[in-house]
Amino acid sequence: MSEFCRIFQALGNLTLFFWTTLRTDCVIDCPQLVNLEINYCTTKTGKSIVTSNSGQIMVLAPKILNFSAVGIFPIKSGVFELENVKIQLSDITDVKTLAPTKKILYDLVTKMFTGLCGAKILSLDLKTIKALSALFEILVSSYSPFVNLKYVKVPHGFEESSMSTYLKWYLLGACSKATIVATLPQHKIVIRQGSWFEPLREAEGELAGLVSNPPYIPSEQISGLQAEVGKHEPRLALDGGEDGMGDLLHLCTGAASMLRPGGYFAFETNGEDQCKFLLNYMETKTKGVFYDLKVVSDFAGIQRFVTGFKVK
Ligand SMILES: C[S@@+](CC[C@H](N)C(=O)[O-])C[C@H]1O[C@@H](n2cnc3c(N)ncnc32)[C@H](O)[C@@H]1O
Structure with missing residues (x-):
């Protein structure tokens, strides 16, 4: 050298x-x-x-x-x-x-x-x-x-x-x-605060993607949650109403109007039953709005997410 x-x-x-x-x-x-x-x-x-x-x-x-x-x-x-x-x-x-x-x-x-x-x-x-x-x-x-x-x-x-x-x-x-x-x-990241789609009204039909882990625990199960979840999160962050589906269904209906054609969504759920419910809801109540609907499992092998695209 x-x-x-x-x-x-x-x-x-x-x-x-x-x-x-x-x-x-x-x-x-x-x-x-x-x-x-x-x-x-x-x-x-x-x-x-x-x-x-x-x-x-x-x-x-x-x-x-x-x-x-x-x-x-x-x-x-x-x-x-x-x-x-x-x-x-x-x-x-x-x-x-x-x-x-x-x-x-x-x-x-x-x-x-x-x-x-x-x-x-x-x-x-x-x-x-x-x-x-x-x-x-x-x-x-x-x-x-x-x-x-x-x-x-x-x-x-x-x-x-x-x-x-x-x-x-x-x-x-x-x-x-x-x-x-x-x-x-x-330079184009903008943070909006508000309830679900409320602060995004002017972007209706324009969102390219929607990802959410909303509150989905059925109300009566909240008290039985593991301490590290139930004791440190405010109830509002976890409680998805009587069957836990309230916010998920709201997001699902919102995805139909807020996503642009071809736009992608991924929602987390409580597990198998909620995935099935959501999938069925989308295939019947919002029929023809989404395609390539899929249930995706988490790393523990539990069916956890529902994903799909808005039709083009
Ligand atoms: C299960 S926590 C998920 C927290 C975090 N996103 C995560 O993935 O770890 C559900 C979150 O949904 C949000 N949330 C609840 N109600 C909402 C609403 N009406 N509008 C927007 N976000 C809401 C709260 O911020 C709450 O923390």
């Missing part, structure tokens, strides 16, 4: 900027490090800043949880647990600036992803997805490096269907339960 970069041992957060080609290895030896950010600063001339014989960034940080990068870096890491990995190319004018050929880019991508293979959540921006998609001929015969992945987060508005099958396989292939999720537009 001709150049050696040892960073202050007590650092919890570290942001690094690389201005030139990474020709030799860089060791980040920070036992307390939790957040690491690495950025490439490209020149206006768009000159390639990485070549195939580049060095790599060695991350020795057993406590690291969050890693983010603007650029694709060859990473070597002894760390297997990582919560969040965020990769962006948005500030890099041209992917060729990063790597002059697909082969070199693929080499960098695999070295980086292998180093970050313990990530649980992988967030990619549009340019990164585009750059990875361009590697499809190589990805087709590659194994997925990610072993702990739960989600791949893509930008708001990006359709999962526009991601190539090869790329999906490459990212998710080693984790059967991992899925692709789109991030919410954070």
